[in-house]
Amino acid sequence: MTSQPASRRTVLRGAALAGAAGLGAAACGGGESAPKGPPTPTAPVDLGAPSAVPVGGSRLYREQRLVVTQAAKGEFKAFSAVCTHAGCVADKIEDGKIHCPCHGSLFDAATGKVLQGPAGAPLPAVPVKAADGKLIAGPNA
Numbered sequence: 001m002t003s004q005p006a007s008r009r010t011v012l013r014g015a016a017l018a019g020a021a022g023l024g025a026a027a028c029g030g031g032e033s034a035p036k037g038p039p040t041p042t043a044p045v046d047l048g049a050p051s052a053v054p055v056g057g058s059r060l061y062r063e064q065r066l067v068v069t070q071a072a073k074g075e076f077k078a079f080s081a082v083c084t085h086a087g088c089v090a091d092k093i094e095d096g097k098i099h100c101p102c103h104g105s106l107f108d109a110a111t112g113k114v115l116q117g118p119a120g121a122p123l124p125a126v127p128v129k130a131a132d133g134k135l136i137a138g139p140n141a
Contacts, residue, residue: 039065039082040126041138050076050130058093058109065089066137067098068128069110078128078137079112085119098123 045064053059053076058069060081067090068078081090081098088102097115098107105119112123127141 039080039084039087040124041066044136044138044141047135047137049133050074050135053135058096058098060090060093060098062089062091064137066126067093067109067112067123068135068137071110074130076128076130076135077110078126079107079109079123080126081123083107083119084114084121084123085117 041064045066047061047064047066047068050070053068053070055070055073058067060067062081065081066078067081068076070076079098082088083090083100083102083105085100085105086102088100090098090107091101092099093109096109098109098112100106100119103118104116105114106116107113107119107123108115112125114120114122126137127139128135128137129141130136
């Protein structure tokens with residue numbers, strides 16, 4: 001059996017499909033929302049005044065890649081804002097849900113648990129405390 005050489009059209013079509021596949025893979029890699037570094041702080045982070053986190057609510061510290069909740073006055077919990085699916089940083093908190101902009105994962109702002117995938121693992125907890133009029137998160141907090 002003799003094989004026929006590929007036509008120019010077949011070669012060009014294959015090249016176009018390979019390029020499109022590469023763009024699709026890059027889009028799933030997190031893009032601009034992907035964090036630079038570990039998902040949790042490696043040193044204490046000063047988040048400012050504890051009053052910035054509403055009692056019974058949460059606040060997203062996007063630049064620091066953290067979410068802090070205050071269930072009752074003075075009772076703080078913190079979680080990484082880095083999605084456990086593809087490493088994108090959450091972009092908002094609505095109705096007690098942390099939203100990942102990349103693939104639609106949702107997390108409970110009070111517990112860090114996954115409410116909607118594709119993420120399969122909860123957001124990592126981060127130590128947090130209020131001291132000397134500041135909210136500090138990270139190791140030794």
